[in-house]
Amino acid sequence: MIEVAIMIEGQNGLTWERWKRIARIADEMGFAGLYRSDHYTNGSPPDRESLEAWTSLTWLASHTSRIEFGTLVSPLSFRNPTMLARMAASVDDLSGGRLTLGMGAGWQVREHENFGWDLLEMPERFERFEDGLEIITRLLKNDQSSTYSGKYYQIKDAVLLPRPQRPDGPRILIGGNGIRRSLPLVVRYADEWNGFYLPIEEYASRNVILNEMADKYGRDPKSIRRSMMIGCEFGRTDAEVEELVARRIKGGRTAGDALGLAMGTASEIVDHLGKVADAGAQRVMLQWLALDDTDRLETMAAQVLPQLA
Secondary structure, three states, X not given: OOEEEEEEOOOOOEOHHHHHHHHHHHHHOXXXXXXXXXXXXXXXXXXXXXXXXXXXXXXXXXXXXXXXXXXXXXXXXXXXXXXXXXXXXXXXXXXXXXXXXXXXXXXXXXHHHHXXXXXXOHHHHHHHHHHHHXXXXXXXXXXXXXXXXXXXXXXXXXOOOOOOOOOOOOEEEEEOOOOOOHHHHHHHHOOEEEEEOOOHHHHHHHHHHHHHHHHHHOOOHHHOEEEEEEEEEEOOOHHHHHHHHHHHOOOHHHHHHHHOOEEEOHHHHHHHHHHHHHOOOOEEEEEOOOOOOHHHHHHHHHHHHHHHO
């Protein structure tokens, strides 16, 4: 059955107190993993707390014992690839091989303007992303020094020492729904593809396309793990579900279905996750926005996870 992890939006009010509390629940109550976004700030004012992503993952590596974890995703628009590879290898080693290095091209305009980073137009942004992926994979996977000269990033006689304890370093995840840009990069560089906020039927169709791309590239499609990040509104009663969904999106459950949003009581969440698994996902990251509502998160773990065991 499908593996269930939690995903936190770190720019939406995440503090150390909240992070530690959620990490304890994830590690002790049976979730497969805990993932978080990597942003300077939230998408629109007013500003909220935003705990720095890689510092929080370093803490997680040494203060949890079981869960996998990682970024969904670190943007290469403001993360230098050589430094990101070094950090990821170190955090993975510290955790005993539980890190997933999730990466993307970057998208949030506000944080780039506020903190002086150039987001670039879409074609150039993905060209830079590809440059970064090439460098990161070379550093993580090659025991010998490597030289690469791209338009945006370059290395010369560079080698990552000490070598990662895990062969080839941490699992590389690429997040994105795009058929023309994102999926080809998954086939070339990633161990895992993460789609996000797709209706189940669309996720299934992209899964088929990814298989075809892998075959064409000469790669075994089964070597690419499939995951999906979706919104989640779990309620202990039908009335609570209706209130949560109405607060989150206009149009209620109908609009949520169109987004592939997992919403409902325990049995409804389980049914939805079964459909996600049928669409090809091996792991789902449930986006949990209510950072202070850990009682409801614990209830969801207690009522949903045993049914998926």
